[in-house]
Amino acid sequence: MPRLQIDSLVLQxxxxxPADGQRLALEVTRRLxxxxxCHAPREIPAxxxxxxxxxxxxxxxxxxxxxxxxxxxxxxxxS
Numbered sequence: 001m002p003r004l005q006i007d008s009l010v011l012q013x014x015x016x017x018p019a020d021g022q023r024l025a026l027e028v029t030r031r032l033x034x035x036x037x038c039h040a041p042r043e044i045p046a047x048x049x050x051x052x053x054x055x056x057x058x059x060x061x062x063x064x065x066x067x068x069x070x071x072x073x074x075x076x077x078x079s
Contacts, residue, residue, distance in 0.1 A: 027064030
């Protein structure tokens with residue numbers, strides 16, 4: 001079974017409420033759990049991603065999708 005372990009995930013989303021931040025964190029972790037197809041064990045010490053998302057186009061769900069897509073692209077790029 002594919003496994004992804006993230007020791008720390010920090011999301012900095014200016015302009016959102018604490019409730020929006022919590023929903024976004026839950027959306028990102030849910031999507032990572034569903035979308036991760038990590039087949040070979042590897043360690044990536046750190047990823048730093050900068051993403052500009054328009055919160056008006058799809059809200060928290062769309063921002064979560066964009067964040068997870070970029071995380072997975074970076075994981076596969078570093079494989």
